Amino acid sequence: MSEQQILISDPEKLEQTIEKMRADGPEKLHILADFDKTLTRAVVDGQASPSVIAQLRNNKILGQTNYAEQAHALFNKYYTYETDQKLSFAERSEQMKKWWHEHHELLIKCGLDQESINAVVAKKTLQLRTGTLNFVDILHNNNIPLVIMSAAPAYMIARYLAQEDRLYDNIKIIGNWYIFDANGKMIGVEEPIIHVLNKREITLGDKPEFAEIKKRRNVIVLGDTLEDTDMITGFDYDQLIKIGFYNQPTDENLDKYRETFDIVITGDGNMNYVNELLQKIIS
Structure with a gap:
């Protein structure tokens, strides 16, 4: 395709x-x-483009808090549930709810601020x-x-x-x-x-x-x-x-x-x- x-x-x-x-x-x-x-x-460029939220992971903001490593761990834990059409919708949706909740808690714990977000956006890695x-x-x-x-x-x-x-x-x-x-x-x-x-x-x-x-x-x-x-x-x-x-x-x-x-x-x-x-x- x-x-x-x-x-x-x-x-x-x-x-x-x-x-x-x-x-x-x-x-x-x-x-x-x-x-x-x-x-x-x-x-x-031949690579899957990261989503908006993944820009926070991949641009290594909040590096002193190991945010990127923890966020990638959540991705590896939950992403299959997002894409696997063989699983029931209810199961997939429940896992997505957990993922978003845990990730938001992680962002707060790691001290995300508007300045960091603005810096990521300015890199123009999203096309x-x-x-x-x-x-x-x-x-x-x-x-x-x-x-x-x-x-x-x-x-x-x-x-x-x-x-x-x-x-x-x-x-x-x-x-x-x-x-x-x-x-x-x-x-x-x-x-x-x-x-x-x-x-x-x-x-x-x-x-x-x-x-x-x-x-x-x-x-x-x-x-x-x-x-x-x-x-x-x-x-x-x-x-x-x-x-x-x-x-x-x-x-x-x-x-x-x-x-x-x-x-x-x-x-x-x-x-x-x-x-x-x-x-x-x-x-």
């Missing part, structure tokens, strides 16, 4: 949905997107997909809300976007917002904590962002895992297009993706097709 392909499950149905969205106009549309490996690349900046600009220029729902530290996502001069007012980030004291040191995490498998439990209607999107009942969902489609749970939409980035090196799970998403983009592809789709809807 090294080359990008655009796989459409039902082309006729997709065209009908696009036409309905276009007829309703951009004022009825909002975007619901994951961040890691959705708006960012999954592979960089957005080609076309992501254009994607964000299209949405901003047409006043279309972009709701990013991520298990990553929301503060870091905001800093990455700000670094690219793209932290627009139409962007809302639903993620794990760290709580900092007056000196910028992490002392907690706002509830509820989001991990990679519980997005179905994070109901949009319970969020402040809901007031801005509740009348925008046409939705495009972007994700890279099957569970990312759970972001739409509880939202009463009219039209929905689900776009999945299939970043896996083999086609073992490709059929599941094609059953779940209306459009699958393989090969760690770019955002060009998504941007063309957007332009078609808002034209």
Whole structure:
């Protein structure tokens, strides 16, 4: 699956949905997107790109506390549960909850602060997909809300976007917002904590962002895992297009993706097709 392909499950149905969205106009549309490996690349220079949270591990911040070693130990303990589709969803989700809780406790114990996070972001080791900046600009220029729902530290996502001069007012980030004291040191995490498998439990209607999107009942969902489609749970939409980035090196799970998403983009592809789709809807 090294080359990008655009796989459409039902082309006729997709065209009908696009036409309905276009007829309703951009004022009825909002975007619901994951961040890691959705708006960012999954592979960089032949190596798997670390997630936002992994940037803290790999950049060896808090070195005097052995944070990186302890964080890698947690990764080795729990990562299999995140990816193993053979395990029950309930078991995987419970293990993710433990992982996130233990990691947040570790960050607090090791003294994570805003200065350290800003230093990691400034290294620019995270790469957005080609076309992501254009994607964000299209949405901003047409006043279309972009709701990013991520298990990553929301503060870091905001800093990455700000670094690219793209932290627009139409962007809302639903993620794990760290709580900092007056000196910028992490002392907690706002509830509820989001991990990679519980997005179905994070109901949009319970969020402040809901007031801005509740009348925008046409939705495009972007994700890279099957569970990312759970972001739409509880939202009463009219039209929905689900776009999945299939970043896996083999086609073992490709059929599941094609059953779940209306459009699958393989090969760690770019955002060009998504941007063309957007332009078609808002034209």
